[in-house]
Amino acid sequence: MKLINKSILTVAITLSTASVYYAQQVQDTVSKSKDIDEVILRGVTDIAKDRKTPVAVSTVKAAQILERQGNQELVELLNVTPSVYATKGGGGFGDSQIVMRGFESRNIAVMVNGMPVNDMEGGTVYFSNWTGLSDVTSFMQVQRGLGSSKLAIASVGGTMNFITKSADMKKGGIVRLGVGNNDFLKTSFAYNTGKSDKGWSSSFLMSRQTGATYIQNTDYESYAYYFALGWEPNKKHNFQFTITGAPQWHDQRSYAPSISDYVRYNPDNDGTPDRTYNSDWGYYTNSEGKRVALSNRSNYYNKPVIMLNWDWTINDKSKLSTVAYMSNGRGGGTADLGRVNGRGLTTLVNGQPYFRDAQGLYNYDKVFAENAAVNASTANAGSTLVRRASINSHNWYGILANFQHKINDNWNFSVGTDDRYYYGYHYQVISDLYGAQGYKDANNKNIAPNLVTQTSDYKKLSWNPFGGSQVPLNERVGFSNDGEVIWYSGFGQVEYTKDNLSAFLQGSVSNQGYQRIDEFVQDGITVQRNQTVNRKTGFKNIFGYNIKGGANYNINENNNVFANIGYYSKQPFMNTVYPSNQQVVNPQLTNEKIFSAEVGYGFRSAKFSANVNIYRTQWKDRALRRNIQVPDVTDAYAEMNGITEIHQGVEFDATYKLNKFLEINGMFSWGDYYYKGNATGTTFDGNNNPLTVAGDSNTTTLYIDKVKVGGTSSNSIPQMTASLGATVKPVKDLSIYAGWRFVGKLYSSIDIATFSNIANQDRGVLKLPDYNLTDVGVSYKIRLRDANQFFTIGANVYNLFDTTYIQDGATNNFVKGAGDFKDIPSGATAQQQYSAYINNPNNFYKGIDTTNRVFFGFGRTWAATLSFNF
Template sequence: MKGFIFFGLIASPFYFAQNTVQDSIKTKEIESINFLKRLPVTKEIINVEKDLGSKNLGQDLPILLKNQMSVISTSDAGNGVGYTGFRIRGVGGTAINVMMNGVPYNDSESQGTFFVNVGDLTSSASQIVIQRGVGTSSNGVSAFGASVNVLTKNPEEKFYVKSDDSYGSFNTYKYSAEVGSGKFWKDRLSLMGRYTTIHSDGYIDRAFSDLNSYNFTALFEQSNTKLRFMAFGGKEKTYQAWNAIDRKTWETNPKFNNSGAIYDANWENIVDFYDNETDNYRQNHYQLLWEQNLSDNWNLETTFHYTKGKGYYENYKQDAKFSKYNLPDLIIDNQTIKRTDFIRKKWLNNNFYGGVSTLYGKFENLDLNFGLVGNRYEGKHYGNVSGVYFPEIFEHEYYRNNGTKTEFSGFAKGIIKINQFELYGDLQLRNIDYVTSIVQQGDGEGAVHDKNWLFFNPKAGINYKINSGKLFFSYAHAHREPNRDDLFANPEIQPEKLHDFEAGLEKSFGAVSFTTNLYYMNYVNQLVLNGQINDIGEFIRVNSGKSYRMGIEIGALAKLSEQWNISGNFTLSKNENKDFKNETETGFENLGDTPISFSPSVIGNVLLNYAPTNNFSLGVQNQYVGSQYLDNTNNKELQLNDYFLTDFNAKYTLNLKRTEIDFKFLLNNIFNKKYVNNGFVYDQTPYYFSQAGTNFMFGMSFKFK
């Protein structure tokens, strides 16, 4: 089976979407996408409705992207709902610059991306732009693996009412309602709103998810002015599933989850589970996008944004010391009580706001972009405990610390056409201030830092146009600051530096589109995952000195007939630390060149689609992921096995008068493969995040227009 798949991979590998935007403000958005297509960088432009619509039944966005080039998606709960993430070219989410309409989405302090906070985001998106490598300068932090920009859709021009409902394995269901006003007020204004609720019990024991999300968009268009206001966000409650399980447990009871476990007095047997061992968070985003045509050659886009986030995660802390939570020992009946059971809540209350402005200039043989960015993040971290057996201890605050991060950056980039050549230049300057303070000291909570970084990130490239395609080469130099956890673990940790070289070919042969890309990413002080996690399931990173990622990415889309098409992608890479030094209890040991953690050397996908009629389609998606290590020590005992997955989807559309009904079916992992794609190392023992076997989703979509 694998041999057949790899023949297909080599013969016709990658899906390279080149769809135009189809919404109400077409002209400038098409120009913006066309400008991106011209850049000598590796990229995918995904049309959400066409490419992901048949699979969008409730799973999170990272899961829906799992068959894209060099992508591996992960799920804590095992079935793609709740806490999910992705890696691109082996690089984790903290090094992937995620944006919403060009506004940074990564958390400013952790640099993580938490899609659980914006459930059903895919239903609000029109396009997703993925740039692998450093890519072009953007409004978020520097990309050290990729950048992903989610472009939300605009209101439609005519009135409609829509409902998306689905149900599937593990009691997973989704209810969504959406309404669009169409254009009114002399065709200048249009509105759109959506509300979604998603629930899943999860594949892992008790790993339930309750996600509620919304999106509201108002679009005003008149003459040379376009204003778009968006409010979107969500509220999530998920049972914690970030502890994972050791290999022996995975082999015998892969669904086991020890989060919330309550043990007997001897700490030998689990006697119960705390039913509210949960993560609770609400996040609201507000964006005002202003587009102004200044002349035939110049266009200005300015975005003001504000994000409010607040929430906590809750744990049952058994037999904990009073002193750990800044509480005095209790004296009852002349007996001193030093320990008891607590309910602990650790809070995060943050604000993120700023402005992004880009000036576009378009001339006969020259395109220019100038950008200015100013963002500020304010985060409050605090925790409290309540006594399980002592009700007089209630919501006692035992620590509080703050963090503020301010960034000002600017970029200038342009592309000039000279005969068959296009020359590209890009200069970016970033200034970041990050200050942390302790208001109330807690046990190991917080630290005091006052950091400043000034980064200059130049980029350059060249295209050479050929018949129905182009050749390109680019170089990018980038820097990236460490995140909050990096600094707290090691105040002397160094920023990352990256020299990224990309060379590629894009070519069409009639019904076949082909692309191939060579890359070499040379890191200095790359922050790599050491395979360990902290107490809230976040992976710990260390400077690895010098390291590199190099590889080839190949892909194609072939239209075999009116009914059949096949697409695929294949990544072959080498990812190594140079002279890696491993920290032990007695010092450092030099392990020489070692593989970078979570970086398989082979990733491949083959997608086959059959559409016997215009309203009926069937699809099969195959993915192969090679073996990968959980840490950087090259220890075979800490290696995840390779795996091969096959998914199936079907869609049938029933067109009635003014009503369109879609029936969708998704069957994941149809061969019931037992596999792991994520984990960590604790005390030299591998821990796994189990993934679900065969599972399904069935959905119906009604649209009245």
């Protein structure tokens, strides 16, 4: 495996910005390269090289990003790669989700120029914080399985590496305008100075994106900024300073409605689902008598990054690459809190939602009126219904160093360190009183029950999160706890290359220290899990390691084979170390164990290339926490322990270049993902009170042995995908493409309530209907007399045939058997009730029960762009 040593002038977390201009300039370089590693990359970046690195890999080039993204989420472009499933999640701006080989993003290493960006407490990646990556990415490389990164990261499902371009490109700039459905509007301007005779260069970009998505009431506004200053004083040293950020706010759809609600609240009343339906918003009448939209679920965040990179070419055989960076994120997400007259936003009265209108939206006038009638100062705690914001801010500092040395023509080695410090702030504040006088909170045990009247407007997020004070303790509600994480690791790798054989052996060790700090705890007085606890837990240090190796052999100039194998001892996430949001270390804490093996074959010729991979991964002692949606309960969650998963499958992808006018691409992947053995689960509400949704106790056995693997939130996991696409270039500068995609064996998310009943084990996870989608697009370049000046016009249509499909499921409601009706009071027998139920077409949608909660995919959408390069 080969590292690319020549440096570029953007680093690691060049997160949210930089320009399409960069991507357009690198496009020709990538397209004409025989190997992807000919593109200039940074020394800390591990990029797989074709017919040399023994991993399964797919690459999406800049040309595809520019021509096909439009108003899609960037990760959706990866849907044409094997074993990858990316959806829009709830449908809000940047709320996309991705699954790779059946593993979700928290267990996929997401990297920018080789540096990990997964959250240090829970491994999550919120793509709304990285929406500007489309403006800077030269290409995305997906390494499925173990991957080639040397860092001590547990890439259980694989690695996503976004590779950006540098500030030292040739002088020039770009102005770009994008429009699309639902008032989508994106404008951007970027300029690059080029490199001076003394080695100085700089680049900057500003962009703004606004509009709404296909879903009701999902307005958003997003900005992006980027500045890079580079200096190359000589051939031995290369420095760069970069700052970038992308503040945004967006209204969301977080709750997955039932299929029956999609149909019930369709204004056309034609028996079909309204795919745009969003149950997380409504209207209220303001003081001027106007109806104003109000969202209960919104997100806002700003995560700028400052970084400094130094590449030092010590001599012809040795090089040291170092990156130091910092990132302070500020923001959070909103939802409801409390109850008024004993009722929450989702409470049912006589089987009907109390605070909803005939359109299925929240009736905020009713909420405001009932809140106004409550004397909040004398009422019990939690007796008004308000909107709160859960703050999830952090300070993150890191340094990554990698020393590479070439021993001789056959042997290379590298050693390095990856060290990080992270401090996360987590608490709730009131963002809208919904007409109440205030909200009384009694969760802070350090003060008397406190009436909070201060509110925070999420749409007025500061662009400068590096300063500013936290909200005072007496204005916090619900919870207030911090997470402190210290991570330090070392890694090493030995590489061997001779003739047609290349091989590597890599190992890493790491220590991850977690400390939980609860501001609502009284030192030495508060009791949790029968233990007296303190505000600070002290650090719990957990040792982890991994070892992996692989080899590739080129049989001849057309054929090659490879194999890799590896083992990870992976530290659990913070909410497993301190379960149920308490200050007590998990007494059964253990590392998760992952063993993976893979073999592959590749074929290359002038016109045709193809890859075939076979893999198997076993994941033992997995612990996970997922949000669950319980009627009349806000922010319920479940903790599952002792899970073992098997993920195995076959992947195929191919490209055929018939001639210079036509290129055809295709892929197929088949998987078999299932649980091995049973597990345990516990359920809690948002205030960590035990829930009994799984039976008489909040702790239960989960009967999941041999059950197909499902998602862990409101998402689904497919075990069969396929795609076929064609690009036609009938004349110079005109490109037309069409793509078809199939998703099958799509399984809903797993839940505790279903699998605590052994009778449901044979039913398994709910299988959702298969679906097919077709996208089309066109791009045309208008060249001016100056070769460096040209216009580019592009247009895309997604879901061309307006197919109605379910992309994600949140529940596992199956058709009931006759015996399940025996306790329903009725004059009919259980068998008669069962027959009546299954023969009623209103109870089923494409064969699944309409009580299931799902997210339908977007209907037909479109986007068009116009850009000018100069």
